[in-house]
Amino acid sequence: MPHALTIRHKKAKPGQPAPYYPLHLKLIPKPTPGPGHVLVRIHAAALNHRDHFIRQNLYPSISFEAPLFSDGYGVVEALGPDCTNPGLLNQPVILTPCRGWASSPDGPEDWAEFATIGGVEPHVTRGAAQNYCVVEEGEVEVCPPHLSAVEGAALPSCGLTAWRAFFVKLGENAQAGRNVLVTGIGGGVALQVLQFAVAVGCDVFVTSSSEAKIAKARALGAKGGVDYKSDEWPKRLAGLLPAERPYLDAVVDGAGGDIVIRSLGLLKPGGVISCYGMTVAPVVMDWPMQAVLKNIELRGSTLGSRDEFAEMVRFVGERGIRPVVSRTVKGLDVTTCQAMSAL
Secondary structure (H helix, E strand, O other): OOEEEEEOOOOOOOOOOOOOOOEEEEEOOOOOOOOOEEEEEEEEEEEOHHHHHHHOOOOOOEOOOOOOOOEEEEEEEEEOOOOOOHHHOOOEEEEOOEEOOOOOOOOOOOHHHOEEOOOEOOOOOOOOOEOEEEEEHHHEEEOOOOOOHHHHHHOHHHHHHHHHHHHHHHHHHOOOOOEEEEOOEOEHHHHHHHHHHHHOOOEEEEEEOOHHHHHHHHHOOOOEEEEOOOOOHHHHHHOOOOOOOOOEEEEEEOOEOOHHHHHOOOEEEEEEEEEOOOOOEOOOOOOOHHHHHOOOEEEEOOOOOHHHHHHHHHHHHHHOOOOOOOEEEEEOOEEEEEOOOOO
């Protein structure tokens, strides 16, 4: 019988922090696709930070029944009644990581209907940590043929988040010749932003606390990088910028904190900061009056729409981009790949 990986409920003891929910491997019946659905045999699944948050009770709408993991690669083994795309049968596909956001460039059409899959309500049967997954036929994309199963599984959430944070939020700054800073290189989203930006000809600069990660980012096409733990990093970055364009056009950031203050002197008037996370300061970001006077724009970004997901997958296929994967482990008769902190 097939297996599914979920979490098991565990009560916190009085006076102690919330529990770290244990994993639970259970046998489940092989599902049958209903009308308009497809049966996907999962070959690889990716681990994201959200899965750690789920186990720590730090993510909304946690489910103890839903298989974990929002990102997966598999092969379509069966079509349900009324499917309109018979060509999906036997095709390698990747799962869309969220539901309830069709095409609006501003955000989900109805936030009450928006949710990720994997380990959460209301999508209790959808998640990549199982041998078989039944999903709507419109919620898969044929995987670009140059990607392996592991690379395909590593793409969905990181790729979609990076696509929106870079192409949608940076607008005209996401083009050849623009100087873009990507903070915290080594994380899955940051790496995808780097690859997208290099692919369109941006001059990309990075920050990291690891010289090894900066060196690997250069190998992927970055022009240079600086150690963000140094108080002098803005000055050092200024020295790396090209003489003919000695400023940043945009910043793509997943840390928050003082990024506005630290990058303010480097950004051009009207420059854009695209923020997709706040790992340093999850509640407050500094926003000085100098940023207002310089017309700096701070734009929030999270995941993306179904249309943006299709655009991202198509771009990856056309440009031959391969997600960076740090390691793989065997389990559940599938390969689970960890793409976050990939360097």
